[in-house]
Amino acid sequence: MSKKIICTYLAAELLTIPNMLFSDGNVGFPVNNSGWHGLRFLTSYGTRSRCDYTPQLPTHKKMGISAEGTKAVTTLFYDIPYFALDNLLDIAFFKPVSIIKVSLFFTGPGVNKTAIITKHSLKYLGFIVQGLGSPFTAKRKRYGYYQMAELAKDPDVDFKRKTLIYVLGYTELAHYPIPWLLGKVYKDFGYNVIVLDINTYTTTYYPVASRLMRAVGLRTAEALLNLTKYGLNPKKLELIGVSLGGQTISFIAKNFYKLSGTKVSRLTGLDPAGPCFRNMGPEDRLDKSDADFVESVHTNIDGYGMAYPMGHVSYYVNGGEYQVNDIEVIPCMDLCSHIRSYIFWHTALKNPKKFVAIKCDSVQQARNYECYDRKPLEINYLGLFANKNKPGIYFLSTTYTFPYYLEMNGTKKEFNLWSQQALYNKEDVLRM
Numbered sequence: 001m002s003k004k005i006i007c008t009y010l011a012a013e014l015l016t017i018p019n020m021l022f023s024d025g026n027v028g029f030p031v032n033n034s035g036w037h038g039l040r041f042l043t044s045y046g047t048r049s050r051c052d053y054t055p056q057l058p059t060h061k062k063m064g065i066s067a068e069g070t071k072a073v074t075t076l077f078y079d080i081p082y083f084a085l086d087n088l089l090d091i092a093f094f095k096p097v098s099i100i101k102v103s104l105f106f107t108g109p110g111v112n113k114t115a116i117i118t119k120h121s122l123k124y125l126g127f128i129v130q131g132l133g134s135p136f137t138a139k140r141k142r143y144g145y146y147q148m149a150e151l152a153k154d155p156d157v158d159f160k161r162k163t164l165i166y167v168l169g170y171t172e173l174a175h176y177p178i179p180w181l182l183g184k185v186y187k188d189f190g191y192n193v194i195v196l197d198i199n200t201y202t203t204t205y206y207p208v209a210s211r212l213m214r215a216v217g218l219r220t221a222e223a224l225l226n227l228t229k230y231g232l233n234p235k236k237l238e239l240i241g242v243s244l245g246g247q248t249i250s251f252i253a254k255n256f257y258k259l260s261g262t263k264v265s266r267l268t269g270l271d272p273a274g275p276c277f278r279n280m281g282p283e284d285r286l287d288k289s290d291a292d293f294v295e296s297v298h299t300n301i302d303g304y305g306m307a308y309p310m311g312h313v314s315y316y317v318n319g320g321e322y323q324v325n326d327i328e329v330i331p332c333m334d335l336c337s338h339i340r341s342y343i344f345w346h347t348a349l350k351n352p353k354k355f356v357a358i359k360c361d362s363v364q365q366a367r368n369y370e371c372y373d374r375k376p377l378e379i380n381y382l383g384l385f386a387n388k389n390k391p392g393i394y395f396l397s398t399t400y401t402f403p404y405y406l407e408m409n410g411t412k413k414e415f416n417l418w419s420q421q422a423l424y425n426k427e428d429v430l431r432m
Contacts, residue, residue, distance in 0.1 A: 159230070171245055
């Protein structure tokens with residue numbers, strides 16, 4: 001079996017979040033409660049470090065997944081090479097290895113064919129309730145597909161409150177800090193917080209994972225419908241996901257509506273995945289028809305995300321294509337820009353009404369930074385306080401350093417990042 005590369009940039013990007021810096025540069029995340037994979041990062045500028053990660057991917061047969069027309073995937077081991085953390089951006093590879101053969105940047109033929117999660121493999125679908133406390137010490141308890149009655153009795157669940165379900169993305173583990181950190185903010189807002197653990201279904205070739213999300217959506221919707229018997233109110237239910245998770249929330253909501261005749265309250269797609277989805281119609285991707293209110297945050301529309309405005313409100317951060325790195329002279333490429341959607345959202349939750357976006361007439365206007373002269377000037381806010389009565393396409397300008405927001409300066413052209421970059425070459429003739 002040839003060695004292939006897969007490395008989780010997510011952990012590296014997390015180091016840019018305040019309170020996530022570890023003094024010795026070590027980060028460790030448990031894997032399915034049975035072990036650890038270690039990622040050692042030396043955060044000093046210019047330092048290369050070793051990223052050792054050898055997860056074992058389960059076979060389709062072991063998972064019990066039936067997907068019409070798909071071939072069984074054998075067990076794989078991934079060898080991770082050195083990469084430079086000084087960029088805090090995409091992975092740079094420093095030794096010759098073969099890159100995973102399946103490119104993410106295609107339409108994904110066959111991804112909307114039938115996929116079935118059998119009763120046997122339902123044990124891999126988990127609902128993890130997060131309790132009060134810090135992100136790293138809060139009590140968490142996992143419930144299975146058939147345990148909705150027990151989940152409803154969890155002391156950290158009160159269906160008189162709003163409920164947030166965080167849906168994992170591609171290969172994302174429920175034990176990564178991202179759901180923990182986000183869950184903590186929502187708990188502070190008074191929400192019930194549930195993390196949907198679908199890691200077993202996403203830890204495979206990306207096109208297969210994309211196909212399986214339709215079946216995951218159905219099974220999750222069935223469980224949620226069962227949960228309504230115990231008090232869950234769909235009008236107090238919100239779902240959020242990053243990347244592939246940002247598309248999976250759509251399949252959950254679509255299926256819940258088919259089963260119940262009621263739409264869930266809110267969907268938040270953080271740079272919803274583009275590969276295998278960008279050429280699909282609204283029935284096969286996130287769409288504003290999926291819930292009472294749908295919002296999408298776009299940070300890498302030509303890479304891992306997609307350009308189409310999928311929400312009632314769609315934000316195009318700094319044009320939506322690429323973001324500016326915290327180290328200004330180093331570019332923030334695809335993965336870096338993709339993950340920024342989460343960082344911006346997390347920061348917006350903790351800083352209400354600080355991320356001010358301006359309305360545009362088209363996505364192309366947002367790409368070109370051409371929304372400042374639109375009359376009348378209309379604004380909206382990134383985060384829970386978005387004005388649902390002001391639908392449309394919005395351009396959101398940020399700074400390149402944490403906490404990124406510009407407040408009302410975000411409505412002024414001279415404060416956007418690219419206008420500031422232009423000042424470097426403001427002279428008509430450069431003499432040296």
